[in-house]
Amino acid sequence: MTVPVLHVCVTCRAGEALAEDAPTPGRLLHDAVAAHPQAGRVDLREVMCLASCDHGCAAAIHMPGKWRYLLGRLAAPLAGDLLEYAARYAEHPTGTVLPSKRPASLSRMILGRMPS
Ligand code: FES
Known part of the structure; x- marks a missing residue:
């Protein structure tokens, strides 16, 4: 399955x-995503x-x-919510996940989007 x-x-x-x-x-956010039981929902990579x-x-x-979305206002305790969002992103034909469809903790995380 593509993630x-x-x-x-x-x-x-x-x-x-x-x-x-x-x-x-x-780094703590990255490692929290990597260690999460649902980590397989994404192809996790590091960037500087x-x-x-x-x-x-x-x-x-x-x-x-x-x-493509640029996300911000994140933190390690939100790793599970971020992975939930990633699953919704993968399901949607264009990747659009309205605030009402994602965890409340991530309602303000979208900083921008770009065409693929
Ligand atoms: S150091 Fe993370 S966005 Fe600049």
């Missing part, structure tokens, strides 16, 4: 001052900076023939 590619920015600091060896919030550094942790999702 969406989910790039998670592992360098996002989400506005936090971190110790030099502390994991970034972006999606140019959305002022919007919390960031990610991007795409599948052939669907809109």
Whole structure:
């Protein structure tokens, strides 16, 4: 089964001052998605900076023939909700998942979309 590619920015600091060896919030989000029982809903990949550094942790999702979305305002505790959203994204012919159709915690996460 084809699943969406989910790039998670592992360098996002989400506005936090971190110790030099502390994991970034972006790394924590990536690892929370990777460890989630529903992780198979996405093809998870790492990326370094999606140019959305002022919007919390960031990610991007795409599948052939669907809109590509830039996502923000994310955090590790939202990993399960993000995977639920990815499943809805995969089901929709164009990848459009209205706020009413996704977890309430992700109602403001869309930062932008691009044609595929
Ligand atoms: S460091 Fe994550 S978007 Fe820039």
